[in-house]
Amino acid sequence: MAKRSSSSIPVTLLTGFLGSGKTTLLNQLVRQPEMSRTLVVINEFGEIGLDHQLFSATDETQVMAMDSGCVCCTIRGDLAQTLRNATWRFAREGKRQFDRVIIETTGLADPAPIMHTLMTDERIATRYRLDGIVSIVDASHGQSTLNHHTEAVKQSAVADLLLITKSDLASPEEVSGLQARLSSINPGARQQRIINGEINARNLMGLGLLDADGLRSNPQRWLATHTATPPAFGAMQFSTAFNQQTSSFPGFAQGHTGSDRNRHDDHIRAHCFTLSTPIQRERFEAWLELMLSLMGDNMLRLKGILNIAGHNRPSVIHGVQHVFHPPMELDAWPDDDHRSRLVFITRDIPRESLESVMVAIT
Numbered sequence: 001m002a003k004r005s006s007s008s009i010p011v012t013l014l015t016g017f018l019g020s021g022k023t024t025l026l027n028q029l030v031r032q033p034e035m036s037r038t039l040v041v042i043n044e045f046g047e048i049g050l051d052h053q054l055f056s057a058t059d060e061t062q063v064m065a066m067d068s069g070c071v072c073c074t075i076r077g078d079l080a081q082t083l084r085n086a087t088w089r090f091a092r093e094g095k096r097q098f099d100r101v102i103i104e105t106t107g108l109a110d111p112a113p114i115m116h117t118l119m120t121d122e123r124i125a126t127r128y129r130l131d132g133i134v135s136i137v138d139a140s141h142g143q144s145t146l147n148h149h150t151e152a153v154k155q156s157a158v159a160d161l162l163l164i165t166k167s168d169l170a171s172p173e174e175v176s177g178l179q180a181r182l183s184s185i186n187p188g189a190r191q192q193r194i195i196n197g198e199i200n201a202r203n204l205m206g207l208g209l210l211d212a213d214g215l216r217s218n219p220q221r222w223l224a225t226h227t228a229t230p231p232a233f234g235a236m237q238f239s240t241a242f243n244q245q246t247s248s249f250p251g252f253a254q255g256h257t258g259s260d261r262n263r264h265d266d267h268i269r270a271h272c273f274t275l276s277t278p279i280q281r282e283r284f285e286a287w288l289e290l291m292l293s294l295m296g297d298n299m300l301r302l303k304g305i306l307n308i309a310g311h312n313r314p315s316v317i318h319g320v321q322h323v324f325h326p327p328m329e330l331d332a333w334p335d336d337d338h339r340s341r342l343v344f345i346t347r348d349i350p351r352e353s354l355e356s357v358m359v360a361i362t
Protein backbone atom coordinates (compact mmCIF):
# COMPACT_ATOMS: atom_id res chain seq x y z
CA MET A 1 0.00 0.00 0.00
CA ALA A 2 1.51 3.33 -1.04
CA LYS A 3 2.30 6.08 1.44
CA ARG A 4 1.01 9.47 0.52
CA SER A 5 3.52 11.83 -0.99
CA SER A 6 3.13 15.40 0.17
CA SER A 7 6.07 16.43 -2.02
CA SER A 8 4.20 15.79 -5.26
CA ILE A 9 2.96 18.83 -7.18
CA PRO A 10 -0.73 19.60 -6.59
CA VAL A 11 -2.85 19.99 -9.70
CA THR A 12 -6.16 21.86 -9.76
CA LEU A 13 -8.51 21.13 -12.60
CA LEU A 14 -10.64 24.12 -13.60
CA THR A 15 -13.74 23.21 -15.59
CA GLY A 16 -16.89 25.10 -16.43
CA PHE A 17 -19.19 25.47 -19.34
CA LEU A 18 -18.59 27.81 -22.31
CA GLY A 19 -18.53 31.43 -21.22
CA SER A 20 -19.06 30.58 -17.55
CA GLY A 21 -16.14 32.78 -16.42
CA LYS A 22 -13.03 30.57 -16.36
CA THR A 23 -10.71 33.10 -18.02
CA THR A 24 -12.09 35.94 -15.88
CA LEU A 25 -11.33 33.87 -12.79
CA LEU A 26 -7.82 32.93 -13.96
CA ASN A 27 -7.01 36.58 -14.67
CA GLN A 28 -7.96 37.45 -11.11
CA LEU A 29 -6.06 34.51 -9.67
CA VAL A 30 -2.75 35.14 -11.45
CA ARG A 31 -2.54 38.63 -9.91
CA GLN A 32 -2.38 37.17 -6.43
CA PRO A 33 1.00 36.45 -4.82
CA GLU A 34 -0.13 32.91 -3.90
CA MET A 35 -0.20 32.14 -7.62
CA SER A 36 3.28 33.40 -8.51
CA ARG A 37 4.66 29.85 -8.57
CA THR A 38 1.65 28.26 -10.28
CA LEU A 39 1.94 26.87 -13.80
CA VAL A 40 -1.26 27.60 -15.74
CA VAL A 41 -2.05 25.12 -18.51
CA ILE A 42 -4.69 26.23 -21.00
CA ASN A 43 -6.18 24.65 -24.07
CA GLU A 44 -4.45 26.25 -27.06
CA PHE A 45 -7.66 26.85 -28.98
CA GLY A 46 -8.97 29.07 -26.21
CA GLU A 47 -8.47 32.81 -25.99
CA ILE A 48 -5.20 33.19 -24.18
CA GLY A 49 -5.28 36.76 -22.85
CA LEU A 50 -3.47 35.87 -19.63
CA ASP A 51 -0.65 37.94 -18.22
CA HIS A 52 1.35 35.24 -16.48
CA GLN A 53 4.95 34.06 -16.83
CA LEU A 54 4.34 30.39 -16.12
CA PHE A 55 1.99 29.46 -18.86
CA SER A 56 1.65 26.50 -21.22
CA ALA A 57 -0.84 25.52 -23.91
CA THR A 58 -2.17 22.06 -24.73
CA ASP A 59 -4.48 20.56 -27.31
CA GLU A 60 -7.59 18.98 -25.84
CA THR A 61 -8.42 17.21 -29.06
CA GLN A 62 -5.53 14.83 -28.52
CA VAL A 63 -7.52 12.39 -26.48
CA MET A 64 -6.41 8.81 -26.91
CA ALA A 65 -7.49 5.42 -25.67
CA MET A 66 -5.39 3.86 -22.96
CA ASP A 67 -3.39 0.71 -23.65
CA SER A 68 -6.19 -1.35 -22.14
CA GLY A 69 -8.34 -0.35 -25.12
CA CYS A 70 -11.24 0.32 -22.76
CA VAL A 71 -13.75 2.66 -24.39
CA CYS A 72 -14.35 4.76 -21.30
CA CYS A 73 -10.65 5.20 -20.56
CA THR A 74 -8.99 7.90 -22.55
CA ILE A 75 -6.03 10.02 -21.66
CA ARG A 76 -4.81 13.38 -22.85
CA GLY A 77 -1.57 12.67 -24.71
CA ASP A 78 -0.69 16.35 -25.14
CA LEU A 79 -1.29 17.09 -21.47
CA ALA A 80 0.84 14.14 -20.43
CA GLN A 81 3.67 15.51 -22.57
CA THR A 82 3.21 19.03 -21.18
CA LEU A 83 3.32 17.84 -17.58
CA ARG A 84 6.29 15.55 -18.20
CA ASN A 85 8.28 18.35 -19.83
CA ALA A 86 7.19 21.15 -17.51
CA THR A 87 9.57 20.26 -14.72
CA TRP A 88 12.62 21.05 -16.93
CA ARG A 89 10.98 23.53 -19.31
CA PHE A 90 9.96 25.77 -16.42
CA ALA A 91 13.20 25.44 -14.51
CA ARG A 92 15.99 27.91 -13.92
CA GLU A 93 19.48 26.77 -12.97
CA GLY A 94 18.14 23.29 -12.39
CA LYS A 95 15.38 24.47 -10.03
CA ARG A 96 11.73 24.04 -10.86
CA GLN A 97 9.93 27.39 -10.92
CA PHE A 98 6.48 26.16 -10.02
CA ASP A 99 5.00 24.28 -7.07
CA ARG A 100 1.43 24.03 -8.28
CA VAL A 101 -0.49 23.58 -11.55
CA ILE A 102 -3.90 24.78 -12.71
CA ILE A 103 -5.30 23.14 -15.83
CA GLU A 104 -8.13 25.02 -17.51
CA THR A 105 -10.30 22.97 -19.85
CA THR A 106 -12.63 24.12 -22.59
CA GLY A 107 -16.30 24.27 -21.72
CA LEU A 108 -17.16 21.03 -23.47
CA ALA A 109 -14.37 19.03 -21.91
CA ASP A 110 -14.97 15.83 -20.03
CA PRO A 111 -12.78 15.95 -16.90
CA ALA A 112 -12.26 12.16 -16.92
CA PRO A 113 -9.39 11.99 -19.49
CA ILE A 114 -7.44 14.57 -17.48
CA MET A 115 -7.95 12.64 -14.27
CA HIS A 116 -6.94 9.43 -16.05
CA THR A 117 -3.82 11.16 -17.34
CA LEU A 118 -2.83 12.19 -13.82
CA MET A 119 -3.46 8.74 -12.41
CA THR A 120 -2.21 6.34 -15.05
CA ASP A 121 1.01 7.75 -16.52
CA GLU A 122 3.64 6.56 -14.10
CA ARG A 123 6.00 9.50 -14.64
CA ILE A 124 3.15 11.91 -14.00
CA ALA A 125 1.49 10.05 -11.14
CA THR A 126 4.76 10.00 -9.19
CA ARG A 127 5.37 13.76 -9.63
CA TYR A 128 1.88 15.25 -9.56
CA ARG A 129 -1.27 14.67 -7.57
CA LEU A 130 -4.82 15.84 -8.17
CA ASP A 131 -5.53 18.48 -5.56
CA GLY A 132 -9.07 19.23 -6.59
CA ILE A 133 -11.62 19.83 -9.29
CA VAL A 134 -13.18 23.28 -9.46
CA SER A 135 -16.24 23.67 -11.69
CA ILE A 136 -17.68 27.03 -12.60
CA VAL A 137 -21.41 27.39 -13.12
CA ASP A 138 -22.92 30.56 -14.56
CA ALA A 139 -25.89 31.64 -12.40
CA SER A 140 -27.67 33.27 -15.31
CA HIS A 141 -27.54 30.25 -17.65
CA GLY A 142 -26.74 27.41 -15.26
CA GLN A 143 -30.17 25.76 -15.22
CA SER A 144 -30.55 25.69 -18.98
CA THR A 145 -26.94 24.54 -19.46
CA LEU A 146 -27.57 21.65 -17.06
CA ASN A 147 -30.80 20.83 -18.92
CA HIS A 148 -29.16 20.67 -22.30
CA HIS A 149 -25.57 19.54 -21.83
CA THR A 150 -24.63 16.31 -20.18
CA GLU A 151 -20.98 17.50 -20.03
CA ALA A 152 -22.03 20.33 -17.71
CA VAL A 153 -23.77 17.89 -15.37
CA LYS A 154 -20.72 15.67 -15.32
CA GLN A 155 -18.42 18.63 -14.60
CA SER A 156 -20.63 19.58 -11.64
CA ALA A 157 -20.94 15.99 -10.43
CA VAL A 158 -17.20 15.39 -10.09
CA ALA A 159 -16.29 18.80 -8.60
CA ASP A 160 -14.82 19.38 -5.16
CA LEU A 161 -15.68 23.08 -5.34
CA LEU A 162 -18.51 24.67 -7.33
CA LEU A 163 -18.06 28.35 -8.08
CA ILE A 164 -21.28 30.12 -9.01
CA THR A 165 -20.44 33.09 -11.24
CA LYS A 166 -22.59 35.96 -12.53
CA SER A 167 -24.99 35.98 -9.61
CA ASP A 168 -25.21 39.75 -10.29
CA LEU A 169 -27.10 38.86 -13.49
CA ALA A 170 -29.60 36.47 -11.87
CA SER A 171 -32.39 36.90 -9.33
CA PRO A 172 -31.82 35.58 -5.78
CA GLU A 173 -34.44 32.88 -6.49
CA GLU A 174 -32.62 31.77 -9.64
CA VAL A 175 -29.34 31.57 -7.74
CA SER A 176 -30.78 29.62 -4.81
CA GLY A 177 -32.66 27.29 -7.21
CA LEU A 178 -29.42 26.60 -9.05
CA GLN A 179 -27.57 26.00 -5.79
CA ALA A 180 -30.22 23.52 -4.65
CA ARG A 181 -29.97 21.67 -7.95
CA LEU A 182 -26.18 21.55 -7.70
CA SER A 183 -26.46 20.21 -4.14
CA SER A 184 -28.60 17.39 -5.38
CA ILE A 185 -26.19 16.55 -8.20
CA ASN A 186 -23.15 16.74 -5.94
CA PRO A 187 -23.97 17.05 -2.24
CA GLY A 188 -20.31 16.80 -1.22
CA ALA A 189 -18.99 19.80 -3.11
CA ARG A 190 -18.58 23.16 -1.42
CA GLN A 191 -20.35 26.01 -3.22
CA GLN A 192 -19.22 29.61 -3.38
CA ARG A 193 -20.65 32.56 -5.26
CA ILE A 194 -18.15 34.81 -7.02
CA ILE A 195 -18.57 37.95 -9.10
CA ASN A 196 -16.13 38.82 -11.88
CA GLY A 197 -13.76 36.10 -10.75
CA GLU A 198 -13.00 37.65 -7.38
CA ILE A 199 -11.89 35.00 -4.94
CA ASN A 200 -8.86 34.40 -2.76
CA ALA A 201 -6.61 31.93 -4.58
CA ARG A 202 -6.19 29.89 -1.39
CA ASN A 203 -9.88 28.93 -1.59
CA LEU A 204 -9.02 26.84 -4.64
CA MET A 205 -6.13 25.05 -2.94
CA GLY A 206 -6.12 22.04 -0.64
CA LEU A 207 -9.47 20.73 -1.89
CA GLY A 208 -8.28 17.15 -1.90
CA LEU A 209 -6.98 14.99 0.83
CA LEU A 210 -4.09 17.27 1.77
CA ASP A 211 -4.38 20.87 2.92
CA ALA A 212 -3.14 23.82 0.84
CA ASP A 213 0.43 23.40 2.11
CA GLY A 214 0.39 19.69 1.32
CA LEU A 215 1.29 18.86 4.90
CA ARG A 216 -1.79 17.58 6.68
CA SER A 217 -4.44 15.19 5.48
CA ASN A 218 -8.05 16.15 5.99
CA PRO A 219 -10.27 13.22 5.07
CA GLN A 220 -13.25 14.57 7.02
CA ARG A 221 -13.46 17.69 4.90
CA TRP A 222 -12.76 15.69 1.74
CA LEU A 223 -15.72 13.41 2.40
CA ALA A 224 -17.57 15.75 4.71
CA THR A 225 -21.00 16.53 3.40
CA HIS A 226 -21.49 13.20 1.74
CA THR A 227 -21.24 11.19 4.90
CA ALA A 228 -22.70 13.59 7.41
CA THR A 229 -26.36 12.93 6.66
CA PRO A 230 -27.50 9.49 7.80
CA PRO A 231 -27.86 8.43 11.43
CA ALA A 232 -25.83 5.46 12.74
CA PHE A 233 -27.22 2.11 11.75
CA GLY A 234 -25.38 -0.94 13.04
CA ALA A 235 -22.52 -1.96 10.81
CA MET A 236 -23.57 0.04 7.82
CA GLN A 237 -25.28 3.25 6.85
CA PHE A 238 -26.30 4.21 3.41
CA SER A 239 -27.57 7.33 1.76
CA THR A 240 -28.32 8.27 -1.79
CA ALA A 241 -28.75 11.79 -3.04
CA PHE A 242 -30.85 11.91 -6.17
CA ASN A 243 -32.38 15.21 -7.12
CA GLN A 244 -33.18 16.09 -3.55
CA GLN A 245 -34.32 12.55 -2.91
CA THR A 246 -32.46 11.02 -0.02
CA SER A 247 -32.87 7.63 1.53
CA SER A 248 -30.79 5.70 3.99
CA PHE A 249 -30.32 2.05 4.51
CA PRO A 250 -32.64 0.54 5.59
CA GLY A 251 -35.73 2.39 6.74
CA PHE A 252 -34.32 5.89 6.80
CA ALA A 253 -36.34 7.51 4.04
CA GLN A 254 -35.81 11.26 4.37
CA GLY A 255 -38.31 12.65 1.91
CA HIS A 256 -38.04 13.52 -1.73
CA THR A 257 -39.36 15.84 -4.37
CA GLY A 258 -40.52 14.98 -7.84
CA SER A 259 -38.33 15.77 -10.82
CA ASP A 260 -38.37 16.07 -14.58
CA ARG A 261 -37.26 12.65 -15.79
CA ASN A 262 -35.59 14.04 -18.88
CA ARG A 263 -33.00 16.10 -17.08
CA HIS A 264 -29.45 14.82 -17.39
CA ASP A 265 -28.90 15.09 -13.65
CA ASP A 266 -31.77 12.70 -12.99
CA HIS A 267 -29.26 10.01 -13.87
CA ILE A 268 -26.55 11.13 -11.44
CA ARG A 269 -26.50 10.05 -7.82
CA ALA A 270 -24.13 10.29 -4.88
CA HIS A 271 -24.17 7.09 -2.85
CA CYS A 272 -22.57 7.16 0.57
CA PHE A 273 -21.70 4.21 2.78
CA THR A 274 -20.36 4.17 6.32
CA LEU A 275 -19.14 0.86 7.68
CA SER A 276 -18.20 0.37 11.31
CA THR A 277 -16.82 -3.17 10.84
CA PRO A 278 -13.25 -3.28 9.43
CA ILE A 279 -13.02 -4.12 5.74
CA GLN A 280 -11.37 -7.34 4.58
CA ARG A 281 -8.79 -6.08 2.14
CA GLU A 282 -8.77 -8.99 -0.33
CA ARG A 283 -12.56 -9.09 -0.48
CA PHE A 284 -12.71 -5.35 -0.93
CA GLU A 285 -10.16 -5.32 -3.76
CA ALA A 286 -11.86 -8.18 -5.58
CA TRP A 287 -15.25 -6.55 -5.17
CA LEU A 288 -14.02 -3.16 -6.28
CA GLU A 289 -12.30 -4.54 -9.36
CA LEU A 290 -15.39 -6.43 -10.43
CA MET A 291 -17.76 -3.58 -9.72
CA LEU A 292 -15.67 -0.93 -11.43
CA SER A 293 -15.20 -3.03 -14.53
CA LEU A 294 -18.95 -3.59 -14.74
CA MET A 295 -19.78 0.07 -14.25
CA GLY A 296 -17.27 1.51 -16.70
CA ASP A 297 -17.87 5.17 -17.39
CA ASN A 298 -21.01 5.21 -15.27
CA MET A 299 -18.79 5.42 -12.21
CA LEU A 300 -18.01 9.11 -12.29
CA ARG A 301 -16.06 9.35 -9.08
CA LEU A 302 -15.17 7.30 -6.05
CA LYS A 303 -13.64 8.56 -2.79
CA GLY A 304 -13.15 6.74 0.44
CA ILE A 305 -11.33 6.35 3.73
CA LEU A 306 -11.01 2.73 4.77
CA ASN A 307 -10.49 0.86 7.99
CA ILE A 308 -8.72 -2.25 6.72
CA ALA A 309 -8.78 -5.23 9.09
CA GLY A 310 -5.39 -5.71 10.73
CA HIS A 311 -4.17 -2.16 9.99
CA ASN A 312 -3.97 0.55 12.64
CA ARG A 313 -3.85 3.35 10.12
CA PRO A 314 -6.51 4.39 7.63
CA SER A 315 -6.17 4.09 3.88
CA VAL A 316 -7.72 6.40 1.34
CA ILE A 317 -8.73 5.67 -2.22
CA HIS A 318 -10.06 7.81 -5.00
CA GLY A 319 -10.81 7.22 -8.62
CA VAL A 320 -12.63 8.19 -11.72
CA GLN A 321 -14.58 5.65 -13.74
CA HIS A 322 -12.69 2.44 -13.16
CA VAL A 323 -9.25 4.00 -12.92
CA PHE A 324 -8.20 4.83 -9.42
CA HIS A 325 -5.19 5.59 -7.27
CA PRO A 326 -4.07 2.57 -5.30
CA PRO A 327 -5.01 2.90 -1.61
CA MET A 328 -2.65 5.26 0.24
CA GLU A 329 -2.04 4.74 3.92
CA LEU A 330 -2.26 7.88 6.06
CA ASP A 331 -0.05 8.43 9.10
CA ALA A 332 -2.97 8.31 11.52
CA TRP A 333 -6.72 8.53 11.87
CA PRO A 334 -7.67 12.19 12.02
CA ASP A 335 -10.00 11.62 15.03
CA ASP A 336 -11.74 8.90 17.05
CA ASP A 337 -14.10 7.99 14.25
CA HIS A 338 -12.46 4.93 12.69
CA ARG A 339 -15.34 3.89 10.47
CA SER A 340 -14.82 3.37 6.74
CA ARG A 341 -16.58 5.89 4.53
CA LEU A 342 -17.10 5.48 0.79
CA VAL A 343 -18.70 7.90 -1.63
CA PHE A 344 -19.65 6.87 -5.17
CA ILE A 345 -20.89 9.40 -7.70
CA THR A 346 -22.61 7.37 -10.38
CA ARG A 347 -24.77 7.63 -13.45
CA ASP A 348 -27.63 5.21 -14.00
CA ILE A 349 -26.55 2.78 -11.32
CA PRO A 350 -29.37 1.69 -9.00
CA ARG A 351 -28.41 1.98 -5.37
CA GLU A 352 -29.37 -1.65 -4.80
CA SER A 353 -26.50 -2.75 -7.06
CA LEU A 354 -24.01 -1.15 -4.70
CA GLU A 355 -25.90 -1.83 -1.49
CA SER A 356 -26.30 -5.56 -1.99
CA VAL A 357 -22.57 -6.13 -2.19
CA MET A 358 -21.39 -3.73 0.52
CA VAL A 359 -22.09 -6.24 3.30
CA ALA A 360 -19.85 -8.77 1.58
CA ILE A 361 -16.67 -6.80 2.22
CA THR A 362 -16.75 -6.63 6.01
Ligand SMILES: Nc1nc2c(ncn2[C@@H]2O[C@H](COP(=O)(O)OP(=O)(O)OP(=O)(O)O)[C@@H](O)[C@H]2O)c(=O)[nH]1
Nearest residue numbers: 017018019020021022023024107165166194195196
Ligand atom coordinates in the same frame (compact mmCIF):
# COMPACT_ATOMS: atom_id res chain seq x y z
N1 LIG B 1 -21.75 40.22 -15.02
C1 LIG B 1 -20.78 39.31 -14.87
N2 LIG B 1 -20.05 38.95 -15.96
C2 LIG B 1 -19.08 38.05 -15.79
C3 LIG B 1 -18.82 37.43 -14.54
N3 LIG B 1 -17.82 36.55 -14.71
C4 LIG B 1 -17.47 36.60 -16.02
N4 LIG B 1 -18.23 37.50 -16.69
C5 LIG B 1 -18.21 37.82 -18.12
O1 LIG B 1 -18.63 36.67 -18.86
C6 LIG B 1 -17.99 36.62 -20.13
C7 LIG B 1 -17.35 35.25 -20.33
O2 LIG B 1 -16.33 35.11 -19.34
P1 LIG B 1 -15.00 34.28 -19.64
O3 LIG B 1 -14.13 34.43 -18.44
O4 LIG B 1 -14.42 34.63 -20.95
O5 LIG B 1 -15.60 32.82 -19.70
P2 LIG B 1 -14.87 31.46 -20.11
O6 LIG B 1 -15.47 30.38 -19.28
O7 LIG B 1 -13.39 31.61 -20.04
O8 LIG B 1 -15.32 31.33 -21.61
P3 LIG B 1 -14.86 30.25 -22.72
O9 LIG B 1 -13.36 30.24 -22.70
O10 LIG B 1 -15.44 30.78 -23.98
O11 LIG B 1 -15.47 28.95 -22.34
C8 LIG B 1 -16.99 37.77 -20.12
O12 LIG B 1 -17.56 38.84 -20.84
C9 LIG B 1 -16.83 38.12 -18.65
O13 LIG B 1 -16.50 39.48 -18.45
C10 LIG B 1 -19.62 37.83 -13.40
O14 LIG B 1 -19.49 37.33 -12.27
N5 LIG B 1 -20.58 38.76 -13.64
